[in-house]
Amino acid sequence: MDRDGERIEITISSRFENIELVQVIAEHLCENAGLDEDGSHWIGMAVREAVANAIKHGNKLDVRKKVNATFHLHDHELEIKISDEGAGFDPATIGDPLNPQNLMKTSGRGIFYMKTFMDQVRYSFAPGGGTSLVMTKNLAKGTGVASSKV
Amino acid sequence: MKATPRTVESVEVIKLDGKITIGSGDQQLREIITNAPNQGKTKILLDMSGVTTIDSSGIGELVGSYTTVTNRGGKLKLLHLPAKLNELLHVTQLITVFEVYENEQEAVKSF
Numbered sequence: 001m002d003r004d005g006e007r008i009e010i011t012i013s014s015r016f017e018n019i020e021l022v023q024v025i026a027e028h029l030c031e032n033a034g035l036d037e038d039g040s041h042w043i044g045m046a047v048r049e050a051v052a053n054a055i056k057h058g059n060k061l062d063v064r065k066k067v068n069a070t071f072h073l074h075d076h077e078l079e080i081k082i083s084d085e086g087a088g089f090d091p092a093t094i095g096d097p098l099n100p101q102n103l104m105k106t107s108g109r110g111i112f113y114m115k116t117f118m119d120q121v122r123y124s125f126a127p128g129g130g131t132s133l134v135m136t137k138n139l140a141k142g143t144g145v146a147s148s149k150v
Numbered sequence: 151m152k153a154t155p156r157t158v159e160s161v162e163v164i165k166l167d168g169k170i171t172i173g174s175g176d177q178q179l180r181e182i183i184t185n186a187p188n189q190g191k192t193k194i195l196l197d198m199s200g201v202t203t204i205d206s207s208g209i210g211e212l213v214g215s216y217t218t219v220t221n222r223g224g225k226l227k228l229l230h231l232p233a234k235l236n237e238l239l240h241v242t243q244l245i246t247v248f249e250v251y252e253n254e255q256e257a258v259k260s261f
Contacts, residue, residue, distance in 0.1 A: 106214040
């Protein structure tokens with residue numbers, strides 16, 4: 001198998017129990033690319049958060065709606081795209097969980113964790129509905145919270 | 151998630167095992183913590199050593215649990231944080247909110 005040109009795609013229905021399927025794919029892909037257990041775990045966690053958001057906030061737990069995940073590894077650059085069939089949202093409305101006013105909130109940390117564990121996180125919204133989240137990570141630069149943003 | 155409670159010197163020590171993730175364990179944790187003060191249990195020590203996976207929903211439930219217990223005049227503290235949970239609490243600065251212990255006796259005495 002050519003690791004540098006690997007592409008994996010999976011489509012799931014909007015059930016929380018399917019999140020782990022996508023997370024496991026992410027972690028195995030990273031481990032196969034030579035990443036250590038911790039680094040693979042944090043990328044898997046970013047994927048978990050992205051898929052959970054797509055199921056809960058995007059597809060509103062409607063099991064008829066799908067979440068699609070594609071993983072593309074090329075030259076140590078991992079690109080992960082998570083797409084849902086939801087109405088979309090304005091990322092600017094998501095508060096900073098480190099703001100003292102938000103510290104004790106029970107939600108609002110998912111995107112923050114994605115940004116912490118990945119190099120880049122960006123959203124795009126299709127005109128007819130559907131949100132796509134693209135996250136990238138250079139696997140050669142090291143991973144994990146301690147080695148990247150903190 | 152499995153929760154195993156026991157009482158040590160008036161402190162409710164609850165050992166959590168398994169996942170605290172969205173749709174699996176997060177609501178269960180909320181129920182346990184909401185019911186504890188109703189049963190007169192206001193000193194709560196959560197033993198996290200058996201927690202295998204936690205996500206932002208699980209972290210949110212920990213924060214909600216802390217607020218619930220504190221608002222009812224009680225205290226909630228954490229024992230034996232797994233390394234990855236420790237990191238998740240650090241990056242969100244929630245580590246400054248929770249009292250965390252590595253020794254159960256010491257934790258129980260701190261209430």
